């Protein structure tokens with residue numbers, strides 16, 4: 584007998600970072616699991632990661648993969664927690680030996696949004712606008728279309744970032760739409776940047792659940808809360824990132840979504856940090872995984888690796 588009987592109450596420990604967004608996402612997963620299973624007790628275990636502790640450096644400066652995940656991964660490895668909830672965007676594609684990406688619930692909005700108290704949207708910004716963003720992808724994508732914009736680094740949790748907008752006199756900041764929606768700060772959004780022009784980060788807007796390999800018990804509990812379409816889309820995006828060796832330190836975006844006719848569309852974007860050299864592939868079809876392979880092959884053919892600085 585492997586499945587616990589329904590009458591037996593089971594406790595599952597979910598690991599989470601402590602930020603408001605991380606806790607929102609973890610509570611969301613906990614609620615979905617409790618809804619899907621009678622007699623499941625969910626306990627949330629919070630911890631700080633390197634990315635939470637070091638706030639005075641940019642992400643590429645801190646360097647390395649997994650700066651938001653390593654501490655949670657140690658807890659997974661020792662079974663101190665049964666699953667870890669991440670922003671999928673922060674979960675590297677190559678995971679430590681013995682751990683795996685278990686899937687995602689339904690994705691929220693994947694786009695980036697512009698927030699400004701001075702201007703009504705991106706095309707209204709002055710030529711010398713000062714934009715704050717910690718993301719080299721956002722910077723490169725904005726520079727590709729608006730080469731005269733100036734940039735300032737921006738780190739910290741969402742609340743801190745919003746405070747800095749007026750305090751430092753920035754013209755705008757750019758953040759993930761999903762984060763603002765989840766924290767009920769949708770009102771602060773000045774405009775959403777269209778995903779077919781400003782291609783979002785791989786996995787943006789999706790929650791990623793990580794588990795230890797061999798935990799079939801946890802996989803069985805997760806099965807009813809996973810969203811097939813989301814997993815297919817983000818898996819294609821993660822293939823693009825993995826093949827192009829893109830972490831958060833190279834300007835790379837990939838966005839896969841269903842189209843109105845029931846097919847799929849994949850946008851893959853790579854650029855140089857200054858936005859001067861850009862490749863953007865758009866594919867449609869019915870197999871996201873195959874479309875990812877094709878996008879990578881085309882991008883590599885057109886020189887993606889040299890643009891990203893890998894050769």
Ligand SMILES: NCc1[nH]cc(CCC(=O)O)c1CC(=O)O
Pocket residue numbers: 670671672673757758759761762786787788789790
């Ligand atoms: N790297 C930080 C991070 N990781 C996930 C999100 C937002 C939520 C998401 O994309 O799912 C953010 C903030 C941001 O990009 O503005």
